[in-house]
Each structure stands twice: as C-alpha cells, then as structure tokens.
Amino acid sequence: MTDPAGQSPRERYRAQVRAEIKQHAWEQIAAAGVPALSLNAIAKQVGMSGPALYRYFASRDELITALIRDAYRSLADTVREARSSGAGLAELAHVVRDWGRSDPQRYFLIYGTPVPGYHAPDDITAISFEVMTVLLDAAGALPAVGSTPFDEHLKDHREWAFDHPADAATLHRALSFWTRLHGVLSLELAGHFAGMKFDPALLIDEELESLRQS
Amino acid sequence: MTDPAGQSPRERYRAQVRAEIKQHAWEQIAAAGVPALSLNAIAKQVGMSGPALYRYFASRDELITALIRDAYRSLADTVREARSSGAGLAELAHVVRDWGRSDPQRYFLIYGTPVPGYHAPDDITAISFEVMTVLLDAAGALPAVGSTPFDEHLKDHREWAFDHPADAATLHRALSFWTRLHGVLSLELAGHFAGMKFDPALLIDEELESLRQS
DNA sequence: TCGTGTTGGTTAGAAGCTATAACTTCGCGT
DNA sequence: ACGCGAAGTTATAGCTTCTAACCAACACGA
Numbered sequence: 001m002t003d004p005a006g007q008s009p010r011e012r013y014r015a016q017v018r019a020e021i022k023q024h025a026w027e028q029i030a031a032a033g034v035p036a037l038s039l040n041a042i043a044k045q046v047g048m049s050g051p052a053l054y055r056y057f058a059s060r061d062e063l064i065t066a067l068i069r070d071a072y073r074s075l076a077d078t079v080r081e082a083r084s085s086g087a088g089l090a091e092l093a094h095v096v097r098d099w100g101r102s103d104p105q106r107y108f109l110i111y112g113t114p115v116p117g118y119h120a121p122d123d124i125t126a127i128s129f130e131v132m133t134v135l136l137d138a139a140g141a142l143p144a145v146g147s148t149p150f151d152e153h154l155k156d157h158r159e160w161a162f163d164h165p166a167d168a169a170t171l172h173r174a175l176s177f178w179t180r181l182h183g184v185l186s187l188e189l190a191g192h193f194a195g196m197k198f199d200p201a202l203l204i205d206e207e208l209e210s211l212r213q214s
Numbered sequence: 215m216t217d218p219a220g221q222s223p224r225e226r227y228r229a230q231v232r233a234e235i236k237q238h239a240w241e242q243i244a245a246a247g248v249p250a251l252s253l254n255a256i257a258k259q260v261g262m263s264g265p266a267l268y269r270y271f272a273s274r275d276e277l278i279t280a281l282i283r284d285a286y287r288s289l290a291d292t293v294r295e296a297r298s299s300g301a302g303l304a305e306l307a308h309v310v311r312d313w314g315r316s317d318p319q320r321y322f323l324i325y326g327t328p329v330p331g332y333h334a335p336d337d338i339t340a341i342s343f344e345v346m347t348v349l350l351d352a353a354g355a356l357p358a359v360g361s362t363p364f365d366e367h368l369k370d371h372r373e374w375a376f377d378h379p380a381d382a383a384t385l386h387r388a389l390s391f392w393t394r395l396h397g398v399l400s401l402e403l404a405g406h407f408a409g410m411k412f413d414p415a416l417l418i419d420e421e422l423e424s425l426r427q428s
Numbered sequence: 429t430c431g432t433g434t435t436g437g438t439t440a441g442a443a444g445c446t447a448t449a450a451c452t453t454c455g456c457g458t
Numbered sequence: 459a460c461g462c463g464a465a466g467t468t469a470t471a472g473c474t475t476c477t478a479a480c481c482a483a484c485a486c487g488a
C-alpha cells in the first residue's frame with residue numbers, strides 16, 4: 001500500500017501476508033467490534049493454523065496497534081489530500097465525516113473508548129500531529145477575528161502546535177473544529193441519533209458556520 | 215441504591231449480592247476497561263467459585279447491560295438534580311464534565327465505542343430521554359433567538375422530542391449543547407488532549423457561550 | 429411439625445481464546 | 459550444493475464463558 005519495491009522476495013511475501021491478516025482483522029472488527037477479534041479465526045481464514053500467525057504479529061495487542069496506525073495513516077492522508085485540493089474547514093468536515101461513515105469501527109479505533117493502560121507509540125502520535133497541522137492550516141485561512149479569554153489562555157499553552165505559526169485565535173478555531181466535528185460525528189456513528197431523523201450533515205454545517213464568526 | 219424496602223429477606227440478600235458483584239465489576243472496568251472484565255475474577259472476589267455468579271447474571275453481556283443501565287441512571291439523576299437546583303446549561307455542562315471525570319470508563323460505557331450488533335433495551339433508551347428532557351428544559355430557559363436553516367429542518371424532524379413543547383430553536387440548542395459538550399469531554403477523557411496543557415473547562419465555557427447568541 | 433420445592437452453591441467439563449515450546453520443512457543466499 | 463534461518467506444524471498450559479449435574483439449606487403450606 002505504501003512502498004512498492006519491497007526488497008527481497010521473502011520480505012515481499014511477508015508484507016503481503018501481513019496485509020492479508022490485517023484485511024481479515026478489519027472485516028472482523030467491522031462485523032463485531034474489536035473485542036470479538038480472534039487471532040485463531042483470522043489464521044484459519046488466511047489458511048494457516050493458529051500459532052503461525054504469531055510469526056507476523058507478536059501478540060493480539062501488536063496487531064491492534066498496527067490497525068490503529070493504519071487508521072491514523074488513512075485519516076491523515078485523507079485530510080491532507082483534501083486540503084491540498086483546496087478544501088477549507090467546511091469541506092474538511094464532510095470529508096472526515098465520509099471517512100468515518102465508511103468504516104465506523106475504524107473511526108472509533110482512534111476516537112473511541114480508550115484502554116486505561118494503553119499508550120500509543122510515538123510514531124502514531126506523530127501522525128495525529130499531521131492531522132492537527134492540516135486543521136491549523138485550514139483554520140488559519142479564515143479571516144481574522146477578535147480575541148476571546150480562551151484565546152488568551154491558549155497564548156500560554158501553545159506547545160502542542162510546535163512550530164506552527166498560527167496565532168491563538170487560529171489554535172482556538174482548530175480546536176473547536178475538532179471538538180465540534182467529533183461531537184456530532186461520534187454520536188452519529190455510535191447510533192445515538194438513531195430515533196431522531198434529522199440530517200447530521202446539516203447540524204455539522206451550522207456548527208462550523210457559527211465557528212466562522214465567533 | 216433505589217428502593218430500601220426490598221420485600222423478602224431472600225430478595226434483599228439477592229439484591230445485595232448483585233450490588234456487590236457490580237461494585238467489583240466497576241472496579242475492574244475502571245482499572246483495565248470493559249474487555250478485561252472477567253466473571254471468574256469477580257466471583258472469586260465476592261467469595262464464590264465461578265459459575266455461582268450465573269445465578270445473579272445470566273451472562274457477561276447481561277452484567278454489562280446492567281452496568282450500562284446504572285450508568286445512564288446515574289447520569290440522568292445527576293443532571294436532573296442539578297437542573298432542579300437551578301442549574302442552567304453552563305452549569306449543567308460542568309456537572310456532566312465532573313460526572314465523567316469521576317469515572318471515565320462509565321462515561322464511555324454510554325458514549326464510547328458502540329458494539330456493532332448491540333441494541334440497548336427499551337428501558338435504557340427511556341433513561342436517555344430523561345436526560346434529553348432536562349437539556350430541553352434548560353435550553354428553553356435561554357432567551358429566544360432568530361431561526362436558522364437547521365431550525366427549519368428540525369421543525370420537520372422533532373419526533374424525538376415527543377411531547378416536549380420546545381420550539382425548533384430550543385431543540386437546536388439542546389442538540390448543540392449535547393454535541394459540543396460531548397466533543398470536548400470525550401476527547402478530554404480519552405486523553406487526546408494529553409500533551410496540550412490548556413484547560414478543557416475554559417474551552418467548554420466558550421463553546422457554550424457562543425451557543426447562547428447563535 | 430413435617431414434607432416439599434425453590435434458591436444458592438458446588439464441582440466437572442465442553443469449547444474457545446492467547447500464547448509458548450518443540451519440532452519439521454521449505455527456500456533463499458552464499 | 460549446502461547450510462541456516464524463516465515459516466509452518468502440533469502439543470500444551472492457562473485463561474475465559476457458560477452448561478450440566480448434583481447437593482444443601484432455607485421458606486412455606488399442610
């Protein structure tokens with residue numbers, strides 16, 4: 001999916017089997033969620049028996065971590081491509097929404113219930129910064145607005161933006177975009193709007209419209 | 215926890231053992247999340263061996279469902295009491311935030327990753343309507359504002375409010391309150407603000423402040 | 429007061445899971 | 459051509475949920 005020229009044929013085979021394993025893992029997760037993911041069942045699906053799978057993933061947790069990494073990677077690629085195609089915050093919201101609706105469990109692998117002990121490896125948190133960078137770029141493209149108390153607060157707490165040159169109001173807008181979109185989208189994907197027949201896309205539009213001026 | 219006068223001593227004992235089981239279940243969930251919840255381990259903790267626990271909960275899923283019900287019940291009681299003590303939307307937000315921070319896994323039992331096949335029993339969804347009713351009451355107490363396109367859309371999709379007499383703008387504000395609060399709170403509780411050192415309470419304040427006028 | 433039936437508890441065991449150990453077989457590179 | 463390492467196998471330990479069968483003890487009506 002990334003580098004086509006895998007070196008030795010041994011490694012090419014290995015990468016292909018790993019991909020196949022992850023493919024079946026995604027199908028199981030989409031069908032019944034992460035808790036129902038069974039290494040045994042996956043092994044049988046790919047045609048090997050049980051413990052052979054441990055040659056490819058050292059443990060169940062390592063497989064899940066790989067899936068989380070791929071999910072982040074997919075999200076980051078999606079928003080970066082949309083942004084480079086000229087999408088603003090409003091369009092980005094719907095791009096992310098479509099991405100989430102295409103595989104809700106993948107969305108929740110990133111933004112769902114956390115596992116108390118778990119800390120994601122550094123390379124994964126690095127990808128989440130990629131996403132935030134795109135949001136900061138898009139938020140910075142909006143017209144400047146007046147400062148609020150929270151903006152002042154952010155001036156003292158902008159380490160998380162690293163070297164991004166956004167001003168405090170832009171940090172605020174990127175944060176609000178993130179939290180408002182996630183607020184609507186995660187409730188939609190989790191089915192909490194089930195009975196209510198309104199269109200979540202319209203709610204998102206207005207949540208972000210009011211973000212433009214405030 | 216609810217009705218003190220359990221009838222027969224048999225039923226009193228039964229209710230007390232059920233409560234003790236749930237107590238240990240909450241501790242396990244808080245420590246390692248729902249997937250790590252083990253009926254065997256709980257049984258040993260309460261001093262009985264293995265399958266005896268099935269006299270009190272027919273299955274692991276039924277125990278978890280009971281925990282979900284208690285979580286909803288606790289949330290509904292919390293917001294209703296706060297509202298009856300005169301809390302407005304702004305105060306309600308912090309009441310809910312405190313409730314979530316006191317036991318994040320309990321929050322995620324309601325608003326976290328959904329299980330694909332699972333549908334909550336009717337009595338649980340009824341409790342979620344209790345919460346929504348309080349939000350609608352509090353949202354209706356705010357000064358009236360002009361109508362937006364989404365308000366017009368809501369006029370045709372207000373079945374979920376049942377017989378509550380709120381106008382469309384109030385439905386909209388209750389929805390925005392819910393989604394914005396959940397957006398910030400769930401990301402905070404999941405640790406996605408880990409590196410960033412800003413105060414989520416301030417972000418919530420401003421998210422709801424802009425809701426007052428829009 | 430004496431059956432009798434429900435309830436709470438036990439141990440045994442089936443089926444499934446993760447994961448490790450020991451062993452064999454295949455294929456790549458020197 | 460040969461050897462070594464990678465890939466796969468079976469066996470097994472230890473965990474899980476959950477069912478079956480059995481036993482004890484309490485509650486209640488005759």
